[in-house]
Amino acid sequence: MSEISVKYGGESGSVPPGSSVLDAIKQFDRDASKSALAAKVNGEEFDLDRELPMNGELEIEAIVPGTRDGLEVLRHSTAHLLAAAVLDLYPGTKLGIGPALLDDPRYGFFYDVITPEPLSVDDLPKIEKRMQQMAKRNLKYRRENVSKEKILDIFEGRSEPLKCELIDEKVEGDASIYYIDDSPFIDFCLGPHVPHTGKLKAFKLLAIAGAYWKGDAEREQMQRIYGTAFFSKEELDAWLKQREEAAKRDHRKLGQELDLFSIQDDYGQGLILWHPKGGIIRQEMENYLKEKLRDFDYSFVHTPHIAKRDLWRISGHEDNYADSMYSPTSIEEVEYRLKPMNCPLHIGIYKSSMRSYRDLPQRYSEMGTVYRAELSGTLHGLMRVRGFTVDDAHLFVRPDQVLKEVGDCLDFAIQVFETFGFDKVSFELSVRGEAENKKFLGADEDWEQAEASLAAALDERNIGFERIEGEAAFYGPKIDIKIEDAIGRTWQLGTIQVDFNLPERFGLEYTGEDNQPHRPYMIHRALFGSIERFFGVMLEHFGGALPFWLAPVQVAVLPITDRVNDYAESVAAKLKAADLRVEANLRSDKIGAKIRDAQLQKVPFMLVVGDQELEAGIVAVRERSKGDLGTMGVEEFIERARNLRDDRAIDNGSF
């Protein structure tokens, strides 16, 4: 038999038939052969102990720690170890799936199981301990290639109905199964896996949760055990620490600590009570937005929170959205419904009179409060609520105006996100694509024209974007805007959507140059999306330390002794007269305590005043992150603070 010729990292060589992947790697790279978790042979993922195939020249690449592929193998193998430990501890457990998660910032892998007795978080340490015991024993992961019939036999024999279902769906011919030596675990799995459990040195179980088989609420409820794994203990520890930091930024926690808002049982789940300090922040946000809306020539409209049921029949919400709407309520035997969206109401304004092509575009904007009957389990702080306000706008445009209007929306959006300190913004263009199971409404030429306009608006601005085929709404193409926050999480906020459907349903028209009726397009446009949600994202982004212009208390005046309380009050009065939000802390605490208090409230500036300052008529300025900045006159402080505010500076660096 001839040797197998092998290429590795640009070098060529050969190995005898029957050699394993690892044997081959050893010839070229001793280090990699020790650290490798798995390998790629001609691009296909292989276990290290797998025999090399005999077909022609082989290009081999080691999958090593520190790479994405490596992490995937590591985490996937750890998921198996988890399942093995669970099976060991709880005989009779049925297995679901157990993939690695690489893009989820919260977890690194999970395994779905059905145990004879329900598990709780208290069981995690026990399972983790068993995993560690098994890891230390360097148990081998063994792969076997067998026929579908054989696999089904094995898993039927083990009473694994869910596995059998998967095998049935996925396998044609042969497939691989994996064992872990000296454990009850067998899985139907593509692999690859690490050679033995000793490679798994840094893992941690994190949470236990319910999960439906295949995400289908009609199917079996399973228990999902989440964990994560890294190449080294150091990486794991660093990640855990960062996770704690993220928890500190939780907007629900900050909302309470900073007294911004509350959600109370007695008032209803998913309904936000805005406290004064949260209220002022919202007001600043809205004021800013109003300025911008004026700049971009929007008009301001106001519509009621409730409208006749028929309206929602015409709009199609009754058919497609009823689950998310509150039940109808009757007044003198006429039914009404709370609005889940503002569009039909804005349409009413458009329809209130005849429109000429000269009148378009009409740009209606409203801070529109809407109500949605979200399932209780999905509610989450400000992020998912049952009543919220949208910075909503609807543009009624002629087809030839789409490009210009969408372009303006993009400019608007970019300016807004920049102002709030989100410098990482990305765009997704969702188009009709190949319509498989989706019905897209409207004429082909409308779609082509609208999609082209959206893409052109992005291109004109040199905005890179991801084009997603088939993800358009059924009523038209759209651009979604995503931002990345300070700790790397992405959020979808704004959206710009073209709509052919509602103008049709409501029979909207304008009179063209030709004196004939024409149908306008609608553009739905929101930048913050839900103000509540945006507020939550923003709070977490800044970790509660809001920019000066948004801070509910911008300046704290802190007298050192009550001899200077009057002076402190006079300083505070001057700041207030300059339209700055100021609080004077006249309690009999020591200065350290007052400073600590202001720091914890994340007040941007503290003005410390004592006898010296009183005498000289000055203030000692302390900035929340930079500390003592020295003294200056009150007028000078006001001047600088106003600049910060008027510039809507993101941090106080320019002070």
Add this chain to the structure above:
RNA sequence: GCCCGAGUAGCUCAGGGGUAGAGCGCUUCCUUGGUAAGGAAGAGGGCAUGGGUUCAAAUCCCAUCUCGGGCUCCA
């Protein structure tokens, strides 16, 4: 909606079959102290709600409500 967990003072939490505790906060008093917690005293809850078991229930059981973690990113 479903699964697991939790609901004790305004907040963070301890306790746990015999009638409720700490720290912070709040009030009052003492203290007037220069850049992240000065001291003392006091007020404040009857342990989410409703049932049940028991001589006795915050404590055990059941139900309900609410909150938290989740609910197919290849096997």
